[in-house]
Amino acid sequence: MKENQAAERIKELRRQINEHNYRYHVLDQPVISDLEFDALMKELIELEEQYPHLVTPDSPTQRVGGEPLKEFDTYRHRVPMLGLDNAFELEEVKEFDRRVKRTTGHSYPEYMAELKLDGLAVSLLYREGLFTTGATRGDGYTGEDITANLKTIKQIPLKLNSPVSMEVRGEVFINKEDFQRLNQERIQKGEPPFANPRNAAAGSVRQLDPRIAAARPLKIYLYSLGENKLKVDTHQEALQILEDLHLPVSPHRQLCASVEEITSFCRHWEEKREELPYEIDGIVIKINTFSLQEKMGVTSRTPRWAIAYKFPTPEVETRVKDIEVNVGRTGAITPVAVLYPVHLGGTVVKRASLHNQEVLRQKEVKIGDHVKIRKAGEIIPEVVGVIKEKRTGEEKKFSMPGECPSCRTPVYHLPEEAALRCLNPSCPAQAVERLIHFASRRAMDIEGMGPAVAQSLWEAGLVEDVGDLYYLELHNLIPLERMAEKSARNLLTSIEKSKSNPLYRLIHGLGIRFVGERVSRLLAENFGHLDSVVNADKEELTSIPDIGPRMAYAIEEFFQQEQALKIIEKLRSAGVNFTQPGNEDDNHPEENYSLSGYNFVFTGTLQNFTRDQARTQVEQRGGRVSGSLSSNTDYLVAGENPGSKLEKARSLNVTVLQENDFARLLE
Ligand code: IVH
Numbered sequence: 001m002k003e004n005q006a007a008e009r010i011k012e013l014r015r016q017i018n019e020h021n022y023r024y025h026v027l028d029q030p031v032i033s034d035l036e037f038d039a040l041m042k043e044l045i046e047l048e049e050q051y052p053h054l055v056t057p058d059s060p061t062q063r064v065g066g067e068p069l070k071e072f073d074t075y076r077h078r079v080p081m082l083g084l085d086n087a088f089e090l091e092e093v094k095e096f097d098r099r100v101k102r103t104t105g106h107s108y109p110e111y112m113a114e115l116k117l118d119g120l121a122v123s124l125l126y127r128e129g130l131f132t133t134g135a136t137r138g139d140g141y142t143g144e145d146i147t148a149n150l151k152t153i154k155q156i157p158l159k160l161n162s163p164v165s166m167e168v169r170g171e172v173f174i175n176k177e178d179f180q181r182l183n184q185e186r187i188q189k190g191e192p193p194f195a196n197p198r199n200a201a202a203g204s205v206r207q208l209d210p211r212i213a214a215a216r217p218l219k220i221y222l223y224s225l226g227e228n229k230l231k232v233d234t235h236q237e238a239l240q241i242l243e244d245l246h247l248p249v250s251p252h253r254q255l256c257a258s259v260e261e262i263t264s265f266c267r268h269w270e271e272k273r274e275e276l277p278y279e280i281d282g283i284v285i286k287i288n289t290f291s292l293q294e295k296m297g298v299t300s301r302t303p304r305w306a307i308a309y310k311f312p313t314p315e316v317e318t319r320v321k322d323i324e325v326n327v328g329r330t331g332a333i334t335p336v337a338v339l340y341p342v343h344l345g346g347t348v349v350k351r352a353s354l355h356n357q358e359v360l361r362q363k364e365v366k367i368g369d370h371v372k373i374r375k376a377g378e379i380i381p382e383v384v385g386v387i388k389e390k391r392t393g394e395e396k397k398f399s400m401p402g403e404c405p406s407c408r409t410p411v412y413h414l415p416e417e418a419a420l421r422c423l424n425p426s427c428p429a430q431a432v433e434r435l436i437h438f439a440s441r442r443a444m445d446i447e448g449m450g451p452a453v454a455q456s457l458w459e460a461g462l463v464e465d466v467g468d469l470y471y472l473e474l475h476n477l478i479p480l481e482r483m484a485e486k487s488a489r490n491l492l493t494s495i496e497k498s499k500s501n502p503l504y505r506l507i508h509g510l511g512i513r514f515v516g517e518r519v520s521r522l523l524a525e526n527f528g529h530l531d532s533v534v535n536a537d538k539e540e541l542t543s544i545p546d547i548g549p550r551m552a553y554a555i556e557e558f559f560q561q562e563q564a565l566k567i568i569e570k571l572r573s574a575g576v577n578f579t580q581p582g583n584e585d586d587n588h589p590e591e592n593y594s595l596s597g598y599n600f601v602f603t604g605t606l607q608n609f610t611r612d613q614a615r616t617q618v619e620q621r622g623g624r625v626s627g628s629l630s631s632n633t634d635y636l637v638a639g640e641n642p643g644s645k646l647e648k649a650r651s652l653n654v655t656v657l658q659e660n661d662f663a664r665l666l667e
Helices: 003-026 034-050 090-104 176-188 197-205 210-214 235-244 259-275 290-296 357-363 428-439 451-459 466-471 485-498 503-510 517-527 530-535 538-542 549-560 562-574 611-620 645-651 659-666
Strands: 074-076 111-117 120-127 130-136 142-144 166-174 218-228 253-256 280-287 306-310 316-327 332-344 347-353 370-376 380-386 599-603 635-638 655-658
Touching (some): 003 034, 074 130, 090 259, 090 290, 090 306, 111 218, 111 235, 120 197, 166 176, 166 197, 197 210, 253 259, 259 280, 280 290, 332 370, 357 380, 428 451, 428 466, 428 503, 503 562, 517 530, 538 549, 549 562, 599 611, 635 645, 655 659
Parallel strands (some): 599 635
Antiparallel strands (some): 074 142, 111 253, 130 142, 332 347, 370 380
16 A cells, blocks of 8 residues: 555544444443454554554553553642542531532522542643543542553543543543452462452552553543633533543533432432442532632632532451550551451551540440441541340450550540540651551552561661661671562662652651641741751741641651751761752752743732742743733733733633632642
């Protein structure tokens, strides 16, 4: 075949293959047999082999990318991917509806009710109709670039039927049957099975080798538009647009004109959830009209215009074999029930938290009791209560110990706390827990340093605190039990790599009480350098919105400990990064171009920035600010009393940001 004929045929084959793909994977209405489809693919592959320069990245032959990656690039979300507030009772959904009516002043707001798929959130970016990037949600601000793996999902068109540029968001998941099959295969191959479909989906999209991801039965449904310049007024229209673009959207959704319609949708699916091919854990309820969504606004973590009604968590019965006590990294002593193993929500549960001695007393759990257990927040098993009718009189009462099970120091019951605490700063159990926390994925992300390794490093006397990790050498590690040379080298590489983490990870890793990931970010971003956090007084700390006196006290107290200052010096001498990218003394300026290529215009008065400050913030991130709107403008930031620019922006289809959206974009 001549080249121009081949080019024509290739185009036609791609069109047909995409069409059949859509019919099969999105509509579930194939019109040709698998054999016929394979024949079309085969013809395309052969033609592309003959004319390799005609291969384009959006060709259906290009779904499974080349070589495995070394690691994923990080991906910064331009608009943060927020989570949802949960409602555990239908009464809370009714309260949400009252809140919406009160805040918007609207008596009949419309809602969209959708299934809450239990998978993992991803963002897909299309540029001029081509699928260019896909990322995980990560912490909502930065995720991982998993484009190669998402391209293997056949429901995702590599090329849309219209040259639009937009971001779309949705959930990747695995069907229940596919999950069973996948696990059977894994067991046969001697690989550990996945605990549940969500873990299987998450594990699959995080494969560095796209060929492995391609072999996993991943599915996706999209549930919202992200950043875009489309003219849409309602969520319903947005979903319709996605469907018109042949993107996969769950058909099970309902526009609700009243809270009664919402609650009957919730009840319906609570009953019928087993009939669905995939797992859902609730119903998401969103205000349909975007202008009303804007009126409700967002908090730093969740929108106020949506809520997730979570189905009651399943409970199972088992018996308490024993009760043990655990020492956490802050010295809290928690009772834990050791159980006769039971299946619950896809995992085998062997232990369940009893929280603290107060809860233990209230629930009156004894060794030998029959108990109901469930998963709190779907992850951590907890004892719901004792089935007292099943008691035989043989059960044994358990009392909390008077001393720490690890270091034998007497335990304290601080008056303001429910927990008992071991206050010994050199308690071994606490030290090991601190190492584990420091290395965990959300903190310094040191791969290869799980609980067992942390324990043996401590027992071998190689590390007393997290500062010592940076002075480990190969010859220290090799004699450790279960530490082969290869894993020792890998561990040292991950420790070395963690030195250049942004400051917030380090702050989080230090394990200051009440300071989780979000507060660590606030501290890192506001102070820029660890030394400034160390030296900050209560006033400076509480001047940051969201940091209250209790947190400020804990932070100040933490950095007054000699032990903490010693660790910081060890970290400094080892060359661990103490700065947060995005700040003046940033030593990773390359990470600071999040707004590069974006044009901004401002209107109205901003509350937290002068115009000059706002301009500097944009320019520091590589963006441009101009005085007047044009079709090149990407964002109009509208403060109080916006001028005529607001109208003009709407007519030009320019994205309008409220001040809080703008602030988040800067984050
Ligand atoms: S909307 C700002 N819709 O639930 C709104 N989320 O707990 C954000 N999810 O991270 C999400 N099904 O992964 C939305 N129909 C649906 C969803 C859904 C599942 C997940 C999503 C999100 C999590 C929040």
